[in-house]
Amino acid sequence: MPDLEKYEKIVGKEVMNTLKEQSQRFSKSHILCVNSTSEGGGVAELLNSMVILFNKLGIPFGWRILHGDPDFFTITKKFHNALQGQPMNLSSMKKKIYLEVNRRFSIFTHIDHDLVIIHDPQPLPLIHFYRKRQPWIFRCHIDISNPYPQTWDYLKTFINKYDHFVISQDLFKKKITIPQTVIHPAIDPLTIKNRDITEKTVDKYLDKSGIERNLPIISQISRFDKWKDPLGVIRIFEMVRQREPCQLILLGSFASDDPEGHMMLKKVEKRAEKSKYNKDIRLILNGPDILVNSLQRASTVVIQKSIREGFALTVSEALYKKTPVVASRVGGIPLQVQHGTNGFLHEPGDLQGFATSILTLLRDEAMRTQFGKNGNAHITGNFLITRLMLDWLALFKQYLP
Known part of the structure; x- marks a missing residue:
């Protein structure tokens, strides 16, 4: 992973100084991200860079992967499609499998961090299985501008248990009971995928x-x-x-x-x-x-x-x-x-x-x-x-x- 100084050559000294100064405040705060894959797709790519860079800046930043079986991922892919507008038959069996994988994960994954960030629908119900001792943020990376109503209503019951909802742009804001913030995704200019090459x-x-x-x-x-x-x-x-x-x-x-x-x-x-x-x-x-x-x-x-x-x-x-x-x-x-x-x-x-x-x-x-x-x-x-x-x-x- 590139040194922080290399980013300075791209974004400037002022930006990097601000990053370093603001990070100092959280040097004793343990933060955890949870998603369902370590590779493939933009979310894993973002986390691969973000988690390492925050640690380089002195923030203890962790990352856990929710493990599921093929049935679970078939169902959560249907959730993904439904959030983007495709009709879905939300049966009691689908709900049972969805919740059971999250329940099992909660048993062998201890969360005692100061802040928890959950990414996308796969681990969304985790909040239901923990005694909440810290703020939980739900980060949804999907286009939810026109979700299938039945699926959205079901997932919303979990989202409303969180402290904050983060989406990628204003168009995705929804009528929910918790605060919402827009954070646009970004690329890392120094990864192998983006660095300058001859x-x-x-x-x-x-x-x-x-x-x-x-x-x-x-x-x-x-x-x-x-x-x-x-x-x-x-x-x-x-x-x-x-x-x-x-x-x-x-x-x-x-x-x-x-x-x-x-x-x-x-x-x-x-x-x-x-x-x-x-x-x-x-x-x-x-x-x-x-x-x-x-x-x-x-x-x-x-x-x-x-x-x-x-x-x-x-x-x-x-x-x-x-x-x-x-x-x-x-x-x-x-x-x-x-x-x-x-x-x-x-x-x-x-x-x-x-x-x-x-x-x-x-x-x-x-x-x-x-x-x-x-x-x-x-x-x-x-x-x-x-x-x-x-x-x-x-x-x-x-x-x-």
Whole structure:
């Protein structure tokens, strides 16, 4: 993990001094985060950086992983989908399995920290199984702008037991009995995925994966998940490919708490094989972070065609690397993509709009260069992990002495 001094070169001395000064207040406060996976997806990625950096700043910051069986994760994936609007049959058996996994975890996991932060619905009911001796914060990373009512009403009974509710943007605020705060996610500029690398390194890792640079690269880097709409990305690519030579790279992964990923991958593979341009479509599974870094830098355009989206850190990653993004106008994406300035935004169903914007960028190098500069400046100023940590420190002040 990089030294704190290296962040100073990116965000400036003043920001780092503020971080260090504000962290001193909590040097004797033990803080705990709980989620359900250590890898795959933006939440695990955020925690991997945030937990280590807070410890480097002198705050005893812990992280526990809720372990569940396949039945549990199938149910919590349904919760995830329902929070993003998909109907769900919430049976008594689903509730029983959901609660039982959390109850078991509470038996062998002792929580005697000064502050507890629970991430997303999987460990949400934990608060029900502990004698509450400290403030508990629920951090929801999901797009809950239009949840399925029955599921939301059930989960809300647990949320209202917490002291505070943290979401990714104002659109996600709900009618609940506890205070709510918006904390935008952020990227760590010094991880392997985001740090500066040479053009030689980019070429090396593209070559290792069999990606040639003889054609402009259009890419989407996201989990294989229906909410990321990889099938729609292929349709858009076909519209673009009819008019300009280019290639599509879909680089995806599975979060260990997402049992639907394998099914979606099979659908995407089938659809890609049927495409008239199948020779120009590549699917890459579980590529290492250095390949993600290389691909985002080598891409002419990055797509993020989400149907629902909490935030989409992949957008900030690409913009930070000076690559323009064409994305859906959903969730936290419009906070990152400034339409006509560092990329283009479209409604998820506007395939022609996506294709037109991609073609515009493919044909205009000067625009791509300017969008790239604008994107890097916007992310550096608003969506780096140092800002995220300052936001959390401000919230800690409300609950810790």
